[in-house]
Amino acid sequence: MLKEYKTVSEIVGPLMTVQGVEGVKFDELVDIELQTGERRRGQVLEINGDKAVVQLFEGSSGINLDETKVRFLGKPLSLDVSEDMIGRTFDGMGRVNDGGPDLIPEKSLDINGQAINPIAREYPDEFIQTGISTIDHLNTLVRGQKLPVFSGSGLPHKELAAQIARQASVTNKDEKFAVVFAAIGITFEEAEFFMNDFKETGAIDRSVLFINLANDPAIERIATPRMALTAAEYLAFEKDMHVLVIMTDMTNYAEALREISAARREVPGRRGYPGYLYTNLATLYERAGRLEGTKGSVTQIPILTMPEDDITHPIPDLTGYITEGQIILSRELYNQGYQPPIDVLPSLSRLKDKGTGEGKTREDHAPTMNQIFSAYAEGKEAKELSAVLGEAALSDSDKKYVEFTNKFEKEYVNQGNYTDRSIEETLDLGWDLLRVLPRPELKRIKDDMLDKYMPKGE
Amino acid sequence: MSKGTIVSVSGPLVTASGMETANIQDICRVGELGLIGEIIEMRGDVASIQVYEETSMVGPGETVETTGEALSVELAPGMISQMFDGIQRPLDEFMEKTQSNYLERGMTIAPLNRDKKWEFVPSVEVGTDLTEGDIVGTVQETNVIEHRIMVPYGVKGKLKSIETGSFTVTDTIYVLETDQGDKEFTMIQKWPVRQGRPIAEKLNPVEPLITGQRVIDTLFPVAKGGAAAVPGPFGAGKTVVQHQIAKWADVDLVVYVGCGERGNEMTDVINEFPELIDPNTGESIMARTVLIANTSNMPVAAREASIYTGITIAEYFRDMGYSVAIMADSTSRWAEALREMSGRLEEMPGDEGYPAYLGSRIAEYYERAGKVVSLGSTGREGSITAIGAVSPPGGDTSEPVTQNTLRVAKVFWGLDSSLAQRRHFPSINWLNSYSLYSNDMNSFVGSKLNVDWSGMVTHTKSLLQDESELQEIVRLVGVESLSERDRLKLVTARMVREDYLQQNAFDDVDTYTSRNKQYEMLNAILKYQQEAEKAMDLGAYYDEIIKGTEDVRERIGRMKFVPEEELSRIQEINTQIENDMKVVLEKGGVESDA
Numbered sequence A: 001m002l003k004e005y006k007t008v009s010e011i012v013g014p015l016m017t018v019q020g021v022e023g024v025k026f027d028e029l030v031d032i033e034l035q036t037g038e039r040r041r042g043q044v045l046e047i048n049g050d051k052a053v054v055q056l057f058e059g060s061s062g063i064n065l066d067e068t069k070v071r072f073l074g075k076p077l078s079l080d081v082s083e084d085m086i087g088r089t090f091d092g093m094g095r096v097n098d099g100g101p102d103l104i105p106e107k108s109l110d111i112n113g114q115a116i117n118p119i120a121r122e123y124p125d126e127f128i129q130t131g132i133s134t135i136d137h138l139n140t141l142v143r144g145q146k147l148p149v150f151s152g153s154g155l156p157h158k159e160l161a162a163q164i165a166r167q168a169s170v171t172n173k174d175e176k177f178a179v180v181f182a183a184i185g186i187t188f189e190e191a192e193f194f195m196n197d198f199k200e201t202g203a204i205d206r207s208v209l210f211i212n213l214a215n216d217p218a219i220e221r222i223a224t225p226r227m228a229l230t231a232a233e234y235l236a237f238e239k240d241m242h243v244l245v246i247m248t249d250m251t252n253y254a255e256a257l258r259e260i261s262a263a264r265r266e267v268p269g270r271r272g273y274p275g276y277l278y279t280n281l282a283t284l285y286e287r288a289g290r291l292e293g294t295k296g297s298v299t300q301i302p303i304l305t306m307p308e309d310d311i312t313h314p315i316p317d318l319t320g321y322i323t324e325g326q327i328i329l330s331r332e333l334y335n336q337g338y339q340p341p342i343d344v345l346p347s348l349s350r351l352k353d354k355g356t357g358e359g360k361t362r363e364d365h366a367p368t369m370n371q372i373f374s375a376y377a378e379g380k381e382a383k384e385l386s387a388v389l390g391e392a393a394l395s396d397s398d399k400k401y402v403e404f405t406n407k408f409e410k411e412y413v414n415q416g417n418y419t420d421r422s423i424e425e426t427l428d429l430g431w432d433l434l435r436v437l438p439r440p441e442l443k444r445i446k447d448d449m450l451d452k453y454m455p456k457g458e
Numbered sequence B: 001m002s003k004g005t006i007v008s009v010s011g012p013l014v015t016a017s018g019m020e021t022a023n024i025q026d027i028c029r030v031g032e033l034g035l036i037g038e039i040i041e042m043r044g045d046v047a048s049i050q051v052y053e054e055t056s057m058v059g060p061g062e063t064v065e066t067t068g069e070a071l072s073v074e075l076a077p078g079m080i081s082q083m084f085d086g087i088q089r090p091l092d093e094f095m096e097k098t099q100s101n102y103l104e105r106g107m108t109i110a111p112l113n114r115d116k117k118w119e120f121v122p123s124v125e126v127g128t129d130l131t132e133g134d135i136v137g138t139v140q141e142t143n144v145i146e147h148r149i150m151v152p153y154g155v156k157g158k159l160k161s162i163e164t165g166s167f168t169v170t171d172t173i174y175v176l177e178t179d180q181g182d183k184e185f186t187m188i189q190k191w192p193v194r195q196g197r198p199i200a201e202k203l204n205p206v207e208p209l210i211t212g213q214r215v216i217d218t219l220f221p222v223a224k225g226g227a228a229a230v231p232g233p234f235g236a237g238k239t240v241v242q243h244q245i246a247k248w249a250d251v252d253l254v255v256y257v258g259c260g261e262r263g264n265e266m267t268d269v270i271n272e273f274p275e276l277i278d279p280n281t282g283e284s285i286m287a288r289t290v291l292i293a294n295t296s297n298m299p300v301a302a303r304e305a306s307i308y309t310g311i312t313i314a315e316y317f318r319d320m321g322y323s324v325a326i327m328a329d330s331t332s333r334w335a336e337a338l339r340e341m342s343g344r345l346e347e348m349p350g351d352e353g354y355p356a357y358l359g360s361r362i363a364e365y366y367e368r369a370g371k372v373v374s375l376g377s378t379g380r381e382g383s384i385t386a387i388g389a390v391s392p393p394g395g396d397t398s399e400p401v402t403q404n405t406l407r408v409a410k411v412f413w414g415l416d417s418s419l420a421q422r423r424h425f426p427s428i429n430w431l432n433s434y435s436l437y438s439n440d441m442n443s444f445v446g447s448k449l450n451v452d453w454s455g456m457v458t459h460t461k462s463l464l465q466d467e468s469e470l471q472e473i474v475r476l477v478g479v480e481s482l483s484e485r486d487r488l489k490l491v492t493a494r495m496v497r498e499d500y501l502q503q504n505a506f507d508d509v510d511t512y513t514s515r516n517k518q519y520e521m522l523n524a525i526l527k528y529q530q531e532a533e534k535a536m537d538l539g540a541y542y543d544e545i546i547k548g549t550e551d552v553r554e555r556i557g558r559m560k561f562v563p564e565e566e567l568s569r570i571q572e573i574n575t576q577i578e579n580d581m582k583v584v585l586e587k588g589g590v591e592s593d594a
């Protein structure tokens, strides 16, 4: 029998100290029974002699020092998994909450997972067609990538994420795939938006949902993404599925972490976030990937809102240092009514190089991409110049770049949330735009390719 | 060796009592799982231990046992082409032994393969007096690296016997008669990673490291034996710069340390390097590479150890007389590991929470680079060039890691996100980067190529400087206000930026540019400016020159794609420049006001 302690000596914010304990381990799962009979869960954050510091996932409100009973469960926080999870909804701690029957688990997995041996990774290089030109052509997503969306408050990241979930496909279509969705402290309405979209498209039948809403316990958000990733890894690496994980909003996750850190009186890093935020986020994001000897993959699309649209804020900053690129939404494009308002210049996919080109997409992929990037940058600069000095100050070639830029934003970026473009359509559209520019300006594209796709005299 | 009992566990920090006989820096086995840890602090009989593996489900009452040894690496044949974790566990064997894709805990694996036999060829005769650093024989470890077996530090004696033939690293291969009697030696020597390997003498670096990256070799060269820092925000190109140098630099050996960065980047190296051919040797570059991987999700304490493991291996090959380059991506993650341990030890935090000793640790690391004469009766010249990525939060380089690094590194390649965003790579900002080796390296290259390389480089730099000032004017009052000559300067500067400095790492040809090709390319661009200025002197107008040289400018723009074997195609551009300018002058103003 597990020993029961009634020796809670201190409660500070979401932390509880229990005295006189024996045989307690770091990271151990804790069961707490309040005087009312209510049960909560916690996790050992620190154990010093006979004193354990426990993090309370559901918060400390109502806990009574004298009457609360604490039991240490001899295992870390785990998630019961089985293939029947698909189509089901769970709360942020991994408990069934769709009113349906309990799961008959195949096994129970430690939600922290384990670090992947780098030698066991398989490099992600399979192109995923999202049907969105600015992603497929310019910031290509591949299977097993972690590619976050950096958004701002009020920007349409949920529409973008839903569009990706709806349209994402790989040429070889008969493989099993699933969506794992983690709502981390988002509003009921935002969660409903995703659910409805999943329902309309039928995606709900191949989805596993973990829901922690804005009014659910904040500290639970530390567990929610881990629950989702544990389910995803299980489906990918034990059941051979290709799993797309959408986690929103990572900013709420980092805030929960900050709350714990502050309660522990740790030396704060930038803007009060703990110094280990980078490592902590890495233990989530690095769970994306492909593994040798397994068929499945875990592709992550974490979403985060940049506080005050500030990309140097620690959350987007450290995320960008870990993930394999980022998709950034632009308030300016959004205000012009462009959908999806992806700001391509600061966006990036680090895995595009091996997932594109001949045999994957098309031979002209990389050169046209590079050309579009530099032409768009040049055009935006020329537009700024003309805003200051007037259009007359522009050279003939500047004017061409401005024309290119306007067309690019209007026709290429602004495809709408329900247009699903094939990569060939996107590449052809790219060539149409590049024809605006004089051929000698197209230095990123080699001669033979120009001859082929843009014959002289055309 | 002593045994103690765990008192507390907090993440990677464990304290244990009953450890009075243990030493600071001793390696311990922690808890029932036997996790590997290192003692970093002692108070009375309580040792603070940083644990190199996850401590989940470890608790008070479990035992800790010291090994009595400091964290060390094994040095012998078998390191090249390998990927190790931060404490030198070979990751392929790790996977084999655990039959798992994950890093299971409590694994002990010998760093170097114990079964593999190496062909040992002795190079000294019985009866020779030998001292530390002397070479007793060699093993051809790969096609390009001859592994030189050296007498370990602190050993002196007369060679009593020596073997020839196939041996494992643990077989005895020679015996020395020493003051303390006969001693047997295997190929392995151990070295504690936190201590630099001793040398006879430090030398001044004189020779440039040729990286094949134009902006580096031309504008901001690093010397063999020098140190360079690559700070930049995420996505600016730190990793690609380091990968490029690891691939193409003209060194004998590369140690690449993935320190707290992405797992897939190490996979990329493992997949790609074996396929790439070193332009200097014609062999696979994997045959000269040692990899250390401690990715961001691997335990943070082992990340702290990984760069020491890397540099110790680099020193060992340097001592054989090789030029070695070590890349650390990213030193900021190492510094953060230091900060995390320091915070848990409740040390007084300094700047931004980093411990007060951050600066001295960074300096110590870079001081282990350099050009040296090794120990041994006939000392060998070897070098370590250290290149460290720095990842400043928010891209703001005023932070402690960047600032402390700049105090010791003489080369600064500042990556610029605005360049990266327009896909100008490498995004090394030409206005604020620097190399304190520039003058020496340029004269060196000039004398090798027999041209005024220093003059060309100086001209190029001032051209870029002028451009930024002229652009300022353009932004304020428009391009019309500039003189014809200044407008020409803008055109040439743009060529330098786009046709020379910009270099695509993923293009088969552009990825590497030899010194000769660099000279030909830069020469053609400067020639264009020179000839155009001459034409202006003779009365040609800017618009005429621009119109009349459209074709040759396009050729200049494509020089970077000309293969190394066809450099004459670049030289031909010079003739075309002259001819085209002649034509411009002959037409003389006919179309000038079109």
Ligand SMILES: Nc1ncnc2c1ncn2[C@@H]1O[C@H](COP(=O)(O)OP(=O)(O)OP(=O)(O)O)[C@@H](O)[C@H]1O
Pocket (backbone or CB within 6 Å): A381, B416, B418, B419, B422, B423, B424, B471, B497, B498, B502
């Ligand atoms: N790769 C490049 N290709 C073309 N032009 C470039 C390139 N890099 C820089 N430039 C030019 O050099 C100028 C200086 O670069 P940078 O973008 O750092 O400064 P800026 O944007 O003018 O200034 P700030 O960063 O203060 O806004 C730019 O205005 C741009 O015209």
Ligand SMILES: Nc1ncnc2c1ncn2[C@@H]1O[C@H](COP(=O)(O)OP(=O)(O)O)[C@@H](O)[C@H]1O
Pocket (backbone or CB within 6 Å): A348, A349, A350, A351, B232, B233, B234, B235, B236, B237, B238, B239, B240, B241, B425, B426, B427, B503, B504, B505, B506
């Ligand atoms: N020399 C280069 N040529 C082409 N692309 C480059 C080059 N350097 C960087 N890049 C691009 O920039 C991306 C980010 O570079 P990376 O080195 O990973 O940045 P960092 O390490 O600074 O975060 C790469 O994935 C690649 O697409």
Ligand SMILES: [Mg+2]
Pocket (backbone or CB within 6 Å): B238, B239, B240, B261, B329
């Ligand atoms: Mg990097």
Ligand SMILES: [Mg+2]
Pocket (backbone or CB within 6 Å): B418
């Ligand atoms: Mg700028």
